[in-house]
Amino acid sequence: MNSQLFIYNTLKRKKELFEPLNPGRVGLYVCGPTVYGDPHLGHARPAVTFDILFRYLKYLGYKVRYVRNITDVGHLVNDADEGEDKIAKKAKLEQMEPMEVVQFYLNRYHKAMEALNVLPPSIEPHASGHIIEQIQLIKEIMAKGFAYENQGSVYFDVEKYNGQYNYGILSGRNIEDMLNTTRELEGQEEKRKAIDFALWKRASPEHIMRWPSPWSIGFPGWHLECTAMSKKYLGESFDIHGGGMDLVFPHHECEIAQSVASTGREAVRYWMHNNMVTINGQKMGKSLGNFINLTEFFNGTHSLLTQAYAPMTIRFFMLQAHYRSTVDFSNEALQASEKGLSRLLDAYKSIERITPSKEENTLKNDSITSAGELIVKSFEAINDDLNTPIVISYLFEAAKIINSALTEQCSLITEEIRDLKRFFDLFLFELLGIKDDPKDGEASYKSFAKAIDILLEIRLQAKQNKDWATSDKIRNELTALGFEIKDTKEGFEWKLNR
Amino acid sequence: MNSQLFIYNTLKRKKELFEPLNPGRVGLYVCGPTVYGDPHLGHARPAVTFDILFRYLKYLGYKVRYVRNITDVGHLVNDADEGEDKIAKKAKLEQMEPMEVVQFYLNRYHKAMEALNVLPPSIEPHASGHIIEQIQLIKEIMAKGFAYENQGSVYFDVEKYNGQYNYGILSGRNIEDMLNTTRELEGQEEKRKAIDFALWKRASPEHIMRWPSPWSIGFPGWHLECTAMSKKYLGESFDIHGGGMDLVFPHHECEIAQSVASTGREAVRYWMHNNMVTINGQKMGKSLGNFINLTEFFNGTHSLLTQAYAPMTIRFFMLQAHYRSTVDFSNEALQASEKGLSRLLDAYKSIERITPSKEENTLKNDSITSAGELIVKSFEAINDDLNTPIVISYLFEAAKIINSALTEQCSLITEEIRDLKRFFDLFLFELLGIKDDPKDGEASYKSFAKAIDILLEIRLQAKQNKDWATSDKIRNELTALGFEIKDTKEGFEWKLNR
Numbered sequence: 001m002n003s004q005l006f007i008y009n010t011l012k013r014k015k016e017l018f019e020p021l022n023p024g025r026v027g028l029y030v031c032g033p034t035v036y037g038d039p040h041l042g043h044a045r046p047a048v049t050f051d052i053l054f055r056y057l058k059y060l061g062y063k064v065r066y067v068r069n070i071t072d073v074g075h076l077v078n079d080a081d082e083g084e085d086k087i088a089k090k091a092k093l094e095q096m097e098p099m100e101v102v103q104f105y106l107n108r109y110h111k112a113m114e115a116l117n118v119l120p121p122s123i124e125p126h127a128s129g130h131i132i133e134q135i136q137l138i139k140e141i142m143a144k145g146f147a148y149e150n151q152g153s154v155y156f157d158v159e160k161y162n163g164q165y166n167y168g169i170l171s172g173r174n175i176e177d178m179l180n181t182t183r184e185l186e187g188q189e190e191k192r193k194a195i196d197f198a199l200w201k202r203a204s205p206e207h208i209m210r211w212p213s214p215w216s217i218g219f220p221g222w223h224l225e226c227t228a229m230s231k232k233y234l235g236e237s238f239d240i241h242g243g244g245m246d247l248v249f250p251h252h253e254c255e256i257a258q259s260v261a262s263t264g265r266e267a268v269r270y271w272m273h274n275n276m277v278t279i280n281g282q283k284m285g286k287s288l289g290n291f292i293n294l295t296e297f298f299n300g301t302h303s304l305l306t307q308a309y310a311p312m313t314i315r316f317f318m319l320q321a322h323y324r325s326t327v328d329f330s331n332e333a334l335q336a337s338e339k340g341l342s343r344l345l346d347a348y349k350s351i352e353r354i355t356p357s358k359e360e361n362t363l364k365n366d367s368i369t370s371a372g373e374l375i376v377k378s379f380e381a382i383n384d385d386l387n388t389p390i391v392i393s394y395l396f397e398a399a400k401i402i403n404s405a406l407t408e409q410c411s412l413i414t415e416e417i418r419d420l421k422r423f424f425d426l427f428l429f430e431l432l433g434i435k436d437d438p439k440d441g442e443a444s445y446k447s448f449a450k451a452i453d454i455l456l457e458i459r460l461q462a463k464q465n466k467d468w469a470t471s472d473k474i475r476n477e478l479t480a481l482g483f484e485i486k487d488t489k490e491g492f493e494w495k496l497n498r
Numbered sequence: 499m500n501s502q503l504f505i506y507n508t509l510k511r512k513k514e515l516f517e518p519l520n521p522g523r524v525g526l527y528v529c530g531p532t533v534y535g536d537p538h539l540g541h542a543r544p545a546v547t548f549d550i551l552f553r554y555l556k557y558l559g560y561k562v563r564y565v566r567n568i569t570d571v572g573h574l575v576n577d578a579d580e581g582e583d584k585i586a587k588k589a590k591l592e593q594m595e596p597m598e599v600v601q602f603y604l605n606r607y608h609k610a611m612e613a614l615n616v617l618p619p620s621i622e623p624h625a626s627g628h629i630i631e632q633i634q635l636i637k638e639i640m641a642k643g644f645a646y647e648n649q650g651s652v653y654f655d656v657e658k659y660n661g662q663y664n665y666g667i668l669s670g671r672n673i674e675d676m677l678n679t680t681r682e683l684e685g686q687e688e689k690r691k692a693i694d695f696a697l698w699k700r701a702s703p704e705h706i707m708r709w710p711s712p713w714s715i716g717f718p719g720w721h722l723e724c725t726a727m728s729k730k731y732l733g734e735s736f737d738i739h740g741g742g743m744d745l746v747f748p749h750h751e752c753e754i755a756q757s758v759a760s761t762g763r764e765a766v767r768y769w770m771h772n773n774m775v776t777i778n779g780q781k782m783g784k785s786l787g788n789f790i791n792l793t794e795f796f797n798g799t800h801s802l803l804t805q806a807y808a809p810m811t812i813r814f815f816m817l818q819a820h821y822r823s824t825v826d827f828s829n830e831a832l833q834a835s836e837k838g839l840s841r842l843l844d845a846y847k848s849i850e851r852i853t854p855s856k857e858e859n860t861l862k863n864d865s866i867t868s869a870g871e872l873i874v875k876s877f878e879a880i881n882d883d884l885n886t887p888i889v890i891s892y893l894f895e896a897a898k899i900i901n902s903a904l905t906e907q908c909s910l911i912t913e914e915i916r917d918l919k920r921f922f923d924l925f926l927f928e929l930l931g932i933k934d935d936p937k938d939g940e941a942s943y944k945s946f947a948k949a950i951d952i953l954l955e956i957r958l959q960a961k962q963n964k965d966w967a968t969s970d971k972i973r974n975e976l977t978a979l980g981f982e983i984k985d986t987k988e989g990f991e992w993k994l995n996r
Binding site: 121131 | 563595597598600601602605608618619620621622623624626627628629630634709710731840844847851942945946948949950952953956968972975976979980981988991993994995
């Protein structure tokens with residue numbers, strides 16, 4: 001496990017060698033979705049990014065405890081401390097109990113993640129299931145003097161905290177600037193300063209999601225859950241915390257403040273952030289009319305899409321950019337990815353058709369690298385802060401070698417062919433998490449079914465020509481494959497028994 | 499919604515007309531799994547049983563809020579109040595955090611339920627996520643004087659409760675008998691009587707799952723979660739509570755006692771219980787070596803199984819028994835079900851091939867009933883406490899009519915054919931929840947792929963015979979279906995583009 005994996009630590013603003021806190025084990029926490037709407041690219045990108053990390057750490061032999069939370073309470077509409085709870089608002093609109101909304105969208109999130117071949121995390125804790133732990137954390141922060149109560153709500157005292165520690169350490173924001181620029185919002189009179197953030201909110205009478213606490217019947221602030229749940233499941237100090245770059249401020253900055261205020265030290269050793277997604281060069285947003293959810297991508301049902309894109313195309317496309325770069329979705333770019341992925345999968349399937357050379361590899365020719373070199377270089381790339389686009393470029397090189405071997409422009413010995421297969425198996429399938437599932441899709445079933453009809457038409461023709469040999473042959477071969485064929489007045493019927 | 503649905507109410511020991519508490523709405527609570535092992539038939543049966551109820555109530559137009567819980571804490575090994583927590587024990591064995599065990603088996607449970615086409619419930623609350631609500635309930639029971647604390651644990655005072663209410667009302671057990679026969683177990687000295695049950699348990703030092711409470715750092719008793727969570731999501735009084743018959747005592751009896759003790763009245767209006775599952779006539783049990791989990795059924799990997807059984811075969815087989823009868827699993831019985839289901843699905847697919855008669859139905863012949871009558875009688879059956887085996891027998895009658903029409907032993911007018919299709923669509927697919935998914939299974943993909951090879955062999959042969967017409971025809975037709983065909987030195991290659 002001397003892996004030489006370097007990851008970019010947002011906190012340190014540089015790449016650092018990853019060394020786990022406890023040898024052989026990694027604690028990983030990633031911010032999951034607030035489940036009040038359909039999963040979209042903004043959910044898919046962190047999920048896929050940290051899926052690569054999860055897969056690679058496991059490949060390296062670490063025992064990884066991967067915690068990805070579900071926010072089902074406390075996330076208010078304006079992402080600050082006022083406005084309705086996002087889930088309660090949706091519940092009101094849909095005339096449902098808030099937890100029905102949570103369950104409905106959580107199920108859809110899980111389905112989409114499965115389609116994208118994102119492995120499930122080890123623990124998926126719900127914010128609403130950890131109110132006690134959150135109350136406990138508030139008590140600890142208050143005991144250290146970094147929070148104050150006002151009319152049943154509790155706020156984090158940012159200025160006081162900053163006097164002793166550094167509020168802005170992650171985001172690079174300067175508290176003086178923030179104090180000068182943060183607007184005092186209506187309804188925030190309870191706070192001493194606008195930059196203070198809520199740890200506990202007294203529930204208004206119409207607020208449905210509410211729990212007793214020492215301060216009021218209310219609900220926890222949004223930032224609290226991640227600090228409380230990561231501590232519960234990964235300990236007071238743990239290895240890696242990930243999430244989208246949009247969470248750096250205020251969410252993760254506040255998480256750090258909460259940890260440091262309660263325990264005196266930072267909990268997270270490596271902070272990792274994936275960059276954002278744009279659509280045709282624009283930020284994705286409901287008001288911009290370019291908000292495409294994952295189901296719409298998979299079915300091609302959004303007006304901006306010219307076709308459906310398989311989940312694997314979406315995954316592959318995202319991995320063709322480095323996770324710290326933005327990714328711009330467009331039909332053209334997705335179609336190129338679809339073709340590219342299909343080229344890789346075809347090449348992989350063709351490996352077994354290469355006739356091994358008994359002589360030397362003609363790879364020694366300088367113009368192409370060997371599979372062994374490609375594997376080494378791909379490890380270098382993935383060790384360099386998960387540089388998946390570079391890995392993919394090596395996979396394309398390998399595909400080129402395979403195609404050259406098939407057309408006999410080069411010749412490969414058995415070991416080389418085996419290495420090529422090993423390269424694809426490890427990097428394309430195991431680490432990048434691409435799957436080639438021939439069973440998928442009703443469309444392909446229909447094509448196959450019609451091909452059987454064609455075959456049976458040929459048999460019918462043969463029978464009419466009294467060519468019994470052909471007719472029997474087709475029948476017998478299909479029967480051996482599990483097809484049941486019935487001759488009828490109109491011609492034939494068939495079905496496939498399992 | 500004047501449905502005339504009668505359901506057997508275990509509490510009243512008779513069938514009763516179902517009338518919801520609030521017009522147009524139904525609150526349904528079903529006991530879900532304790533997630534510390536692979537899902538098995540004992541999980542599948544209640545899930546399928548109440549899935550039928552859920553589907554039918556929705557069909558009747560009710561807005562159903564279906565809550566099925568996940569027990570992730572408090573369920574002790576001996577199902578009484580002593581022994582290790584089932585999940586903590588498994589976590590220790592597998593060297594995992596208890597919530598990792600929960601997540602692992604919960605994911606597997608969800609996969610199995612999806613394979614069985616069991617619809618997800620509206621809310622799936624976790625016991626560990628509702629500790630506050632459980633503590634609140636204990637306080638209410640204590641305030642009414644029906645619970646006592648001893649050394650940090652809190653017990654329900656069964657005898658005192660029975661003095662005012664009826665402990666045994668659901669199970670029919672007599673408290674005097676129980677007082678005389680219940681053994682005093684070691685480690686239960688804290689209880690005043692052996693029949694008292696735990697509401698809160700003080701955690702021993704090595705116990706991992708623990709929360710603060712007014713009495714001790716500890717964890718809730720097993721029976722508490724369902725009372726607390728059904729109240730939270732369905733209200734103090736709600737329509738239907740379901741579960742396996744093995745839960746009648748003590749679990750559901752204790753639930754009733756907790757509700758009545760805290761609020762003065764029973765929460766549940768209809769108690770429904772599915773009967774148990776046996777394997778080759780024996781109770782299923784790990785010690786008996788006949789414990790087959792669902793994955794083993796689906797893959798045929800248990801030594802007692804002679805083949806794999808598709809999830810739909812398992813579902814159909816369970817529905818061929820009434821939910822209040824035991825179901826005995828054996829290879830012979832499952833194979834008969836597999837054939838029977840396949841007969842129904844074949845008949846359904848053949849409906850479109852019936853040539854409609856322009857004259858009258860020859861169904862007027864006394865020996866067969868019309869589809870309309872079958873629909874009416876199937877509604878009568880499902881209204882009679884979800885009598886699915888009777889519904890299935892009518893589906894077989896319909897299949898017989900379809901087959902007679904195909905062989906021209908009877909003739910059907912267009913309306914009759916349409917009604918037959920409507921009967922299958924509604925009862926077999928929508929209400930019994932059978933799905934006929936032709937995409938399933940790698941096996942079928944392989945058969946199809948080989949059939950394409952056969953077709954291309956025929957084309958190769960035609961080419962060699964210079965029969966260009968045949969060769970081009972096959973190529974063109976396959977290309978139109980999305981197949982890409984390449985001629986190679988060895989013969990051919992093909993792939994299917996979506």
